[in-house]
Amino acid sequence: MAILNVIDRDGRAHELEAVEGWRVMEILRDYKVGIEGVCGGSCDCATCHVVVAPDWAKRLPEPREDEIDALDTLPLIEATSRLSCQIIWSDDLDGLTLTLAEAA
Template identity: 65%
Template sequence: MSVIRVEDADGVTHELEPVEGWRLMEILRDYGMGMEGTCGGAVACASCHIVLDPEWADKVAPPREDEIDKLDELPFLHETSRLSCQIIWSDELDGLKITLVKEPT
């Protein structure tokens, strides 16, 4: 069984069982992690912004140009910011650690 470790906006860590071939955004949404995914993965909204744990940043496929452009539109970024709609789950990502983004107040 593969697992994703998700730190929510309150700092609580959840272990989710992913589905092979699904977008990370879909997995987070279906587990009720507060993931909107408004555009459904079309790289049009950035509502699925997450932060990869630094140890995983180089293990996930790099972002395409359209993802980088959409991330650049956000008011704040982290070094390992990504759009979860652009990460397709595979068993090679077993143990992936991410943080859900909480906008600064």
């Protein structure tokens, strides 16, 4: 099974088993590492904000306009900020590393 590497808000590292076709937000919520995902993945709340490791950011599909708009509502974003509800897991993401953004 593929692995998702996550740094939580306390700086602890987690290796999570990921399931093909799931949203990264769903994986994070199932493992209870600190993501809310209030809107359930509809790209509406930005409570699943993560910062993708720079070497991985270029390997992900470009964010759609609605994701960019949701990120723009946050007080602080990074160059590699993404909404985890908009990243669909596939096995070519094995080893993806991300950090949970500070709660807004």
